[in-house]
Amino acid sequence: xxxxxxxxxxxxxxxxxxxxxxxxxxxxxxxxxxxxxxxxxxxxxxxxxxxxxxxxxxxxxxxxxxxxxxxxxxxxxxxxxxxxxxxxxxxxxxxxxxxxxxxxxxxxxxxx
Numbered sequence: 688x689x690x691x692x693x694x695x696x697x698x699x700x701x702x703x704x705x706x707x708x709x710x711x712x713x714x715x716x717x718x719x720x721x722x723x724x725x726x727x728x729x730x731x732x733x734x735x736x737x738x739x740x741x742x743x744x745x746x747x748x749x750x751x752x753x754x755x756x757x758x759x760x761x762x763x764x765x766x767x768x769x770x771x772x773x774x775x776x777x778x779x780x781x782x783x784x785x786x787x788x789x790x791x792x793x794x795x796x797x798x799x
Contacts, residue, residue, distance in 0.1 A: 737776060740769040 696703070726735050744766045750756035 733776070737769075737773050741773065744769055 723735065726738060747756065747758070747762065747766065751758065
C-alpha cells in the first residue's frame with residue numbers, strides 16, 4: 688500500500704475510503720476475537736472448539752436460508768458429528784449408551 692498509494696495515503700490519511708461495510712467487518716472480527724479470548728480464559732480449549740464448530744453449523748443454516756446454499760453429503764455428515772459430540776460433551780454418562788463404545792471400553796474408568 689505504501690508503494691502503490693503512498694502519496695494518496697499521505698495526503699488523505701490512512702482511513703480514507705473506509706466504508707461502513709469495512710467498519711462493520713472490522714468491528715465484528717474485533718468483538719469475535721474478544722469473545723474467543725473470554726471463552727478460553729473462563730472455559731477450556733475444548734469448549735472453544737465446540738463453539739467454533741457450532742458457529743460453522745449455524746452459519747451454514749443461515750446461508751441456506753438467506754443465500755440458497757446447497758448442502759453436500761460430506762458437510763451434513765460433519766455437522767451431524769459436531770452436534771453429536773457437543774451433546775456427548777454436555778452429557779458424558781450417555782456415551783455408554785452408544786453400542787460401539789461398550790464393545791471397546793468395558794471399563795468406565797477409561798472414559799472418565
